Amino acid sequence: MDVSSLYNEQFMDHVTHPDYKYVLEGATHEHDGVNPSCGDELHLSIRLGDDGRIEECAYTGHGCAVSMASADMMSDLMVGKTPAEALELCALFKSMVTGAEKDDNKLEEELDEAAMLKDVSHMPARVKCAELAWRTLAEMMHESE
Amino acid sequence: MCAALTAEQLIVIERSPYKQDFPLLANNPNLTFLDSAATAQRPADVLDAERRFYETMNANPLRGLYRLSTEATQSIANARAHIARFIGALDDAGNPENDAIVFTRNASEALNLLARTVPEVVRLGPGDEVVISIMEHHSNLIPWQQVCAATGAKLVYLRLEDFSIPAAELEAKIGPHTKIVSVTHVSNVLGVQNNVAAIAARAHEVGALCIVDGAQSVPHIAVDVRSLGCDFLAFSAHKLGGPMGIGVLWGKPELLEAMPPFLVGGEMIDSVTETDAVWSQVPQKFEAGTQDAAGSFATDAALTYLEKHGMEALEERERLLASYLCEQLQTREYITIVGPSEPHRHVGAVAFDVRNIHPHDVASILDMSDVCIRAGHHCAQPLLSYLGWHSTCRASVAFYNDKADIDRLMEGLDTVWGIFNGR
Structure with a gap:
């Protein structure tokens, strides 16, 4: 695999200049996610609006570039989504990184930038890094149900 | 700082005369394999032997009374004798201690065997202490941690000074309550070699037994159990070019005799009744089932x-x-070596950190140029926590590597640094 296929400029931009890595004021839901063997630690927060949609999603924490870039892309994607839609996207992301969903058009349409992480499906050791934020969000949603 | 290699020394490592003997390396000239501390590559001689066994002498050893089975049995006996000579396990007359060589699946199983059976011999209990070092691989840590939890004995750690166990630490930690001392010969993370002879001598001074984890030493340095003076040595074949699934335990014959069996079942008994069983002689006593x-x-x-x-x-x-x-590694300001900076203190492995870049990213990017290194906690989480790291990169060499392998690693690391720093 070529280096640029995953660690490309767009991906690295999320690592070096994240848009959603901050403490969210007025969060309605918060949840921690960890990958003990990697040392990835993520604190995810969302603010659910009166209309039942996610107004803002942000995170803090540390980990490898794959886990952090993935959290940043996810935070962007989740704005305006309902919890049910968010859960569907988390499931789709999981299908993508585990290699079950290969339909590029569908992935790009629904996951937007996060679709670039599909190469992770060829890197089994990195799947749990990519999944961390999505898994954490899904856990948060299930907990609040 | 490392002293630079001389021109003569650089010529020695310029090319590898050994790579051609290793099919995986010979067939993949662009592969840079720097993870031999995890498992070594195997020479064609070993692969041929594995095949030859099944083609020419395949039968269940020990059981049969026909020629094939006898040959299979003999091949195991020959291997025991060879291993005994290789690690200097010779009796006073200079004959290899064949019966003191026990086959296991790997070094981990050999250490588990000891943790399950030695406590009975030394009657380990509350008030007693088991001493290990903070640099142990999980294989020589968790078994003792669990034994201590089960018996009420205390687990005591030898700690480090400049990445080595200082002599004063042996005096301080190995004492009258110590029953078992189990230490690694060479650290799989730091690459440092412990003075096992001094540790064994101190253990014996206080009446304790000394176990040595040789997983990282036997493949790289000439090990002689008599001069080490230890009571047990465990190692794995796959780290010295042998097949996966073969581990070796050597023990002093009188101790192996005194130990109860580890696993029970086929091949390890003399006789069985409905209510009782009589164990075979050592080493069969420890080798249940088809080997x-x-x-x-x-x-x-x-x-x-x-x-x-x-x-x-x-x-x-x-x-x-x-x-x-x-x-x-020391020529790059963005790299920190996690371990001694002196080159002569490294046996095989060098752990390092690339500033602000997670080791998993380093390893993934290196993999894209076919450079294989290990990244993570190296099955030594307590050591890394003790040193203040969560995970590191680790490159490890074997004799079949050459200078070009290391140069390709360095090019790869520069690429990693460039990707993360906009160059």
Whole structure:
């Protein structure tokens, strides 16, 4: 695999200049996610609006570039989504990184930038890094149900 | 800082005369394999031996009374004798202690065998202490942690000073309550070699037994159990070019005799009634079920390969390679070596950190240019926590590596640094 296929400029931009890595004021839901063997630690927060949609999603924490870039892309994607839609996207992301969903058009349409992480499906050791934020969000949603 | 290698030394490591003997390396000239501390590559001699066993002498050893089974049985006996000579396990008359060589699946199983059986021999209980070092691989840590939890004994750690166990620590931690001391000969993370002879001497001074985890030493340095003075030595064949699934435990014969069996079942009994069983002699007492006879035959071939080139010569080459690796890593200001900076203190492995870049990203990016290193906690989480790291990168060399392998690693690391720093 070529280096640029995953660690490309767009991906690295999320690592070096994240848009959603901050403490969210007025969060309605918060949840921690960890990958003990990697040392990835993520604190995810969302603010659910009166209309039942996610107004803002942000995170803090540390980990490898794959886990952090993935959290940043996810935070962007989740704005305006309902919890049910968010859960569907988390499931789709999981299908993508585990290699079950290969339909590029569908992935790009629904996951937007996060679709670039599909190469992770060829890197089994990195799947749990990519999944961390999505898994954490899904856990948060299930907990609040 | 590492002292630079001389021009003569660089010529020695410029090319590898050994790579051609290793099919995986010969067939993948662009592969840079720097993870031999995890598992070594295997020479064709070993692969041929594995195949030859099944093609020419395949039968269940020990059971049969026909020629094939006898040959299979003999091949295991030959392997035991060869291993005994290889690690200097000789009796007073200079004969190999064949019966003191127990086959297991790997070093981890050998250490588990000891943790399950030695406590009974030393009657380990509350008030007693088991001493290990903070640099142990989980395989020589968790078994003792669990034994201590079960028996009420206390687990005591030898700690480090400049990445080595200071002599004063032996005096302080190994004392009248110590029953078992179990330490690694060479650290799989730091690459440092422990003074096992001094540790064994101190253990015996207080009446304790000394176990040595040789997983990282036996493949790289000439090990002689008599001069180490230890009571047990455990190692794995797959780290010295043998097959996966073969581990070796050597123990002092009188101790092996006194130990209860580990696993029970086929082959390890003399007689069985409905209510009782009489165990076989050592080593069969510890080898329940059909053994990997082809694996021990291939392990025999791996030792022959190493001896053909001479352990001393291979060790010297590996020291030069580790020195060059250490020296090169130190030329990059963005790299920190996690371990001693002196090259001569590294046996095989050098752990390092790339500033602000997670080791998993480093390893993934290196993999894209076919450079294989280990990244993570290296099955030594307590050591990394103690040193203040969560995970590190680790490159490790074997004699079949050459200078170009290390140069490709360095190019790869520059690429990693460039990607993360906009260059």
